Amino acid sequence: MGDLIRRNICPNCGGTNLELDCLYQYGLIYKINKDGKVSKKYRKQDYGTMDCAYIHCCDCGWGSPDADCGNDSEGYLLMDKDWFKED
Numbered sequence: 001m002g003d004l005i006r007r008n009i010c011p012n013c014g015g016t017n018l019e020l021d022c023l024y025q026y027g028l029i030y031k032i033n034k035d036g037k038v039s040k041k042y043r044k045q046d047y048g049t050m051d052c053a054y055i056h057c058c059d060c061g062w063g064s065p066d067a068d069c070g071n072d073s074e075g076y077l078l079m080d081k082d083w084f085k086e087d
Contacts, residue, residue: 007079015059020077023052055079 009016025047031039055064055077064079072078 003081007084008077010057010060010062011079011084012057012062013060015057017058018077019056019058021054021056023050023054024048025050 008018010018027045027047028042029045030042033039056062
């Protein structure tokens with residue numbers, strides 16, 4: 001994991017059509033009917049964030065190799081600066 005920097009371009013193609021996918025946890029809670037079968041109706045229970053986020057480029061399909069991304073307190077996208085190093 002490297003230092004996080006503000007970037008709004010894809011490290012693979014240079015495109016700007018990026019999405020930040022923040023993963024959350026939720027459960028589907030089913031009632032058990034009197035006959036013992038699981039009801040088809042359910043309710044969702046939100047268990048909050050998993051503290052995990054990935055970046056995806058809609059232009060080339062690139063996805064961040066790990067969860068070293070997110071947003072800062074001002075709302076700017078943060079990426080691992082190592083993704084932008086030339087080989």
